Amino acid sequence: MSKELVIFDIDNTIVKGQSQKLLLSYLYRKKIIGFSYYLRIYIWFILYKLGLIRNPKKTMEYAFMFLKGKVVEETEKIIDNFFEEVLKKHIFEEAINLINDHRSKNREILLLSNIIDVLAKKITDFLGVRYCISTKLEIIDGKYTGKILGDIVYGENKEVFAKNFIQGNNFSVNTSWAYGDHITDLNVLKSVKYPFAVNPDKSFYKEAQKRKWPILAFNKTLL
Numbered sequence: 001m002s003k004e005l006v007i008f009d010i011d012n013t014i015v016k017g018q019s020q021k022l023l024l025s026y027l028y029r030k031k032i033i034g035f036s037y038y039l040r041i042y043i044w045f046i047l048y049k050l051g052l053i054r055n056p057k058k059t060m061e062y063a064f065m066f067l068k069g070k071v072v073e074e075t076e077k078i079i080d081n082f083f084e085e086v087l088k089k090h091i092f093e094e095a096i097n098l099i100n101d102h103r104s105k106n107r108e109i110l111l112l113s114n115i116i117d118v119l120a121k122k123i124t125d126f127l128g129v130r131y132c133i134s135t136k137l138e139i140i141d142g143k144y145t146g147k148i149l150g151d152i153v154y155g156e157n158k159e160v161f162a163k164n165f166i167q168g169n170n171f172s173v174n175t176s177w178a179y180g181d182h183i184t185d186l187n188v189l190k191s192v193k194y195p196f197a198v199n200p201d202k203s204f205y206k207e208a209q210k211r212k213w214p215i216l217a218f219n220k221t222l223l
Helices: 019-029 035-049 057-063 072-085 093-104 117-127 156-168 183-191 202-210
Strands: 003-008 108-116 131-140 143-149 171-180 194-198
Touching: 003 093, 019 035, 019 072, 019 108, 019 117, 035 057, 057 143, 072 117, 072 143, 093 108, 108 117, 108 156, 117 131, 131 156, 156 171, 156 183, 171 183, 183 194, 183 202, 194 202
Parallel strands: 003 108, 003 171, 108 131, 171 194
Antiparallel strands: 131 143
C-alpha cells in the first residue's frame, strides 16, 4: 500500500501574503537593497498578482541578484533574522493545525513552492516538515552567484516536480491531498484525490467552485 502524501503550497496557504515580497520589503527597510531596485521588483509582484506574469524566472533572478558574491552563512543569517522578526508572525495557525492533524494520521507532508530554497528551509524547519521542493539558488564555492539553479517551481513545472516526487518516493496520487491558493496550483490539485483551495483569489475561487472542491479560509496568524 502506498504511503499517503499531503502537498502544501506556501504563500497564502501556509503564510499570509507573499513571503518573498515580505522579504524584499524587509531588505529595503534594512537598507540591504536600494529604492529603485525594490520598486522594480514590487511592481512585478503587482503584475504577478494580476495574473500578467507567465514566467517569473528572469524577474526572480533580478530580485535576488543582490546575493551575488554573498557567502552562504551571511545569507542564512539575514534569512534567520527576517524569519524571526517578520515571517514567523505571518504563518497561519489553521495551516499549522492542519499539518499537525495530517501528521497525527501518519501522512507525510511536502511543501511545494516557488519561493527560494533558503527561505523555504526556514519554514520547513519551523513546521517540522520532512520534505520540501522549492526554487534553488545557485551556489559555487560557498557563495551565491545570483542565478537560479535549474527550473523554478512554478506553473506547469509544479506538477512535474510533484509527480516526480510522488513516483520517486513510493507515494500515489490516489492517496494524496493538495492545498493551494492560486491558479498556478491548479494542475497539482487536479492530479490528487483530495484537492483543497485555500484563500483562493477570485479566478481560482470560481475554478474550485466549478470543480466542487472544498474551499478553506485561513485568517488567524501567529501575530
